[in-house]
Amino acid sequence: MQEKTILGHVKRLSEVNGRRDIMPLSWVTYPGTHCPLFGAAITVRQMKNAVMLVIGTEECTYYTKSLSLVYGEYGGLDGRCLSFVMDKHDVTFGCQDKLKKAVEELVKEYAPEAVFLITTCVPEMTGEDIDSVADGLWNAYNIPFLTVHTDHFRCDGHLSGIQNVWAACAKMMEPCVQEEGVNLLGKKAGNSELASFLNAAGVRVRLSLPSDCSLEEMKKAPAAKLNVVCSKQGLLLAKEMERRFGIPWVSFYDRCRPAEIEEGYKMLFELLGKPMPEEVEGKKKKLKEKIEENRELLDKGSFILGNSAVEPFVLASFFAELGMEPLLIQAKEFEEEDTAYKDVILKQGMNPYVSQSANLAAMAGVYELLKPDLYLGPAERDILLQHQIVGIGLPKAGQMLGFELAEHMVECFAEGMKRCRQIKENGI
Amino acid sequence: MSLCRHFPIPSDRMGIVWSVLPVRDCAVIEYGPAGTTHYGAEVIMDFGIKIHKNFFCTHVDENDIIMGDTSRLEQAILEVDKTYRPKCIFVIGSSLTSVIGADIRGLCRLLEGQVESRLIPFEHGGFRGDYSLGIADALEALVKEIACPPAKKREGTFNLIGACYDSYRVGSDVEEICRLLKEAFGLEPACILPYDCSYDSIRHCTEAECSIVMRKEGIRAAKAVQEKGGGGWFYGVPYGYQGTEKWIAQIAQGIGREPDPAFRKEFGRKLIWAKKKENELRCSPLPMNAVVEGNEMQVSGIGKFLKEELGMKVEGILTHSPKGMEEVPQWCRFLPEKEKLDVLRGCSNSLVLGNDETLSQTPETNTKLQIGFPAKETIVVANHLPFVGLRGADWIMESILTYYNKLVISMMMQ
Structure with a gap:
């Protein structure tokens, strides 16, 4: 009876083929997903000397200004997070002339090196052509004006805002003479295992997004020989840089299994024309040992997947192969490349529910029903x-x-399972 | 408004959410993108409003927008009614649903027979006015939609209307007002709208002996209480020593009872001390200037204390439009952001009262006192640090005397 109420309408993985198949747990949510505007705001903050102009209602702009005060990079109240507030006249008759006047004041007072024009739900719905305004402003002031679309009614969550900011950056990149070195897109991966392998091979990491990079560094990103996509949010930028500058890319956000990771390193060093570092083999061996060490602990375990820095279907398929059953996967998207991970999970005889994320109020009713061992995420x-x-x-x-990431995942899950066994044996 | 450098003026919709969310045994459903609710919740919690299974969002997608489909909202209302059983659901539109003209009112009417909760729609999408209008509309709607004609009268009780969470340290102000009314007249609070009220206390607010309106946004609500058979109402906030004295006198006249003699005696002692201080300050040749920034209640109330009781020169800056408000002092202005910043950055050797944002803009030569939100550097816990009443006057007086001492020292150093 309870299943009918809470999960009755939620589809199982076998029935999920796109975002529309991912149902919310309930008709109402709390707190709900963060919007792409939030994602854009936390990303632009890391680009020194870039001003962010949020175009939207009082609410969108008020909250973003409030958020900007949390992050020192924006420079506080007088910092580089600014607003263009739309009123009902703007909604009815358009806001382009007023926006241009606002930008005139902005350029005069802030002398920015680049301006991100962040459009929100209302201007996106009324169809304001901010892209063309941005082009005109770029010509007029000779500084990059980059439009980032953050309409929340077309996506689920803030990650698209992060992705769109980085993708917009491709527009200000300039053709460069290709030099040695790679860009790491999508994660603060400058101290990662991958970065240390590159370092050992004498390959320079040029740009690591997100990081406190200057706009000049961003413009010269195409000087890299290769892009490494470290999170899915960096993929759009990698594809755009490939299209515009012919820079190849290798993804690592979708590799958890030892063989997949090894394949990634093989591709990476082949494209760089360097031999694969010997340490790769050692790391692979260590991961395999870690998996074997914990296999018994993880086998027959179960979990609900909330939010983490790893792609949900990648993570779920990795643990499914280790015998740990995902009972519910909370996801924002289901794209074509997720099909391969879906097949892996289904092949294990597992068919989890897939629901939209960020609905803790409704989730409380699911725990008793599914009785997982672990819950990953906030x-x-x-x-x-x-x-x-x-x-x-x-x-x-x-x-x-x-x-190292796969090892970390195994460690965290294994620790969780140990704790779970203790609780079940001895009580809380 | 074109370029906004700091905080924009919060919208009518924001004012509504801040005013109805505190009502206990009720729930709010926002019909709009989830991000707005998530974002908004953070600011709402900064104000001290509690969120626990009473604030929900439907989210909307392209289909809802293009097709004007409100079935998602319909299902959301049915679900909240069934799952959480609130006595009332406030159904609040968003800027998106307001632009597409979603008929929230019609839907609520349609669902009335199908749900146990009372449904109160708000179709403001943030385009009708600023937060002050939203607060006024919300308070009026709470009374008009929920309050019943009185079944009996409860003498010795009062409603306090307009104690809103957007006022910094509103909890302390409420405590002080309740203390004064208890000690002076033996009055007990019936409904403190919306700071500390439930659905039922609003329902029965007409039974109270009188209503005291703290801010002008509450006047329409107070009239509605009276129209439904409730007691008379008084508008006024006890800022300053003489201001508190006048306020007590106003209430005494209204309810036809004199204040308690012991209270009067104690109060009289304080007034003698305040009069001495006033004379000291008024006799000083030093020019004393103040800038007060906040909502109309704070600016005109504290401003009058400084100006009329102590003879200071006061410049009042409103954080919302005074449109529709009567008797706003001429020295209170609602300025465009740029002009406001010019005033703040240009003031020196003054007493400045405002929010974090305001105070950060004024030079260090000023003496500063925080009286408003945003309050990024402060987490409010205390309920005994008011700006109103005798205790509030004492606290503000501390800043005034600090300011005065600085002026004296500065003069002596010359």
């Missing part, structure tokens, strides 16, 4: 414990890649 830990569920996270995943 959650109300006390409520989890009431159901003998251990809440876990992947605290270092945001900076890790390759074998």
Whole structure:
């Protein structure tokens, strides 16, 4: 009866072929997903000397200004997070002339090196052509004006805002003489295992996004020989740089299994024309040992997948192969490349529910129903414990890649399972 | 407004959410993108408003926008009614649904027979006015839609209307007002709208002996209480020593009872001390200037204390439009951002009262006191640090005397 109420309408993985198949747990959500505007705001902050102009209602602009005060990079109240507030006249008759006047003031007062024009739901719905305004302003002031579209009614969550900011950056990149070195796109991966392999091979990491890079560094990003896509949010930029500058890319955000990771390194060093470092083999061996060490602990375990720095279907398929069953996957998207991971999960005889994310209010009703061992991601830990569920996270995943990331994942899950066994045996 | 450098003026919709969310046993459903609710919740919690299974969002997607489909909202209302059983659901539109003209009111009417919760729609999408209008509309709607004609009268009780969470340290102000009314007249609070009220206390607010309106946004609500058979209402906030004295006198006249003699005696002692301080300051040759920034209640209330009681020169800056408000002092202005910044950055050797944002813009030669949100550097815990009443006057007086001392020292150093 309860399943009918809470999960009855939620599709299982076998029925999921696109975003539209991912149903919300309930008709109402709380707190709900963050919007792409949030994603854009936390990304632009890391680009020194770039001004962000949010175009939208009082609410969107007020909250973004409030958020900007949390991050020192924006420079506080007088910093480089600014707003263009649309009123009902702008909604009805358009806001382009007024926007141009606002930009005139902005350029005069802030002398920016680049301006990100962040459009929000209302101007996107009324069809304001901010892209063409940006082109005109770029010509007029001879500085990059980059439009970032953050309409939340077309996507689920803030990640598209991050992705769109980086993709917009491709527009200000200039053709360069190709030099040695790679760009790491999508993660703070400058201290990762991958970066240390590159360093050992004498390959320079040119740009690591997100990081506090200057706009000049960003413009010269096409001087790299190769892009490494470290998170899915960097993929659009990598594809755009390939299209415009012919720079090849290798992805690492979708590799967790030892063989896949090894294949990634092989491709990477082949494209760089360098021999693969010997350490790769050692790391692979270590990961395999870690997996074997914990296989018994993980086997027959189960989990609900909330939010983490690893792609949900990549992570779920990795643990499914280790015998750990994902009972519910919370996801924002299901794209074509996720089909391969779906097949891996289904092949194990597992068919988890797939629901939209960020709905803790409704999630409370799912715990009793599915009774997982672990919950990965932010959650109300006390409520989890009431159901003998251990809440876990992947605290270092945001900076890790390759074998080290997979090892970290295994460690965190294994620790969670140990705790879970203790709780089930001895109580909380 | 074109380029906005700091915080934009919050919209009517934001004012509505801040005003209805605190009502206990009720829930809010926002019909709009989830990001707005998520974002908004963070600012709402900064104000001290509690969110626990009472604030929800439907989210909307392209289909809802293009097809004007409101079935998602319909399902959301049915679900919240069934799952959480609130006595009332406030259904609030968003800027998106307002632009497409979603008929939220019609839908609520349609669902009335199908749900147990009372449904109160708000179709403001943020385009009708600023937060002050939203607060006024929300307070009026709460009374008009929920309050019932009185079944009986509860003498010795009062409603306090307009105690809103967007006012910094509103909890302390409410405590002080309740203390004064208890000690002076033995009055007990019936409904403190919206700071500390439930659905039922609003329902029965007409039974109170009188309503006291703290800010002008609450006047329409107070009239609605009276129209439904409730007691008379008084507008006024007890800022300053003499201001508090006048406020007590106003209430005494209104309810036809004199203040308690012991209270009057104690109060009289304080007034003698305040009068001495006033004379000291008024006799000083030093020019004393103040800038007060905040909502109309704070600016005109604190401004009058400084100006009329102490003879200071006051410049008042409103954080919202005074449109539709009566008797706003001429020295209170609602300025465009650029002009406001010019005033703030240009003031020196003054007493400045405002929010974090305001205070950060004024030079260090000024003496500063925080009286408003945003308050990024402060987390409010105390309920005994008011700006109103005798205690509030004492606290503000501390800043005034600090400011005065600085002026004296500065003069002596010359």
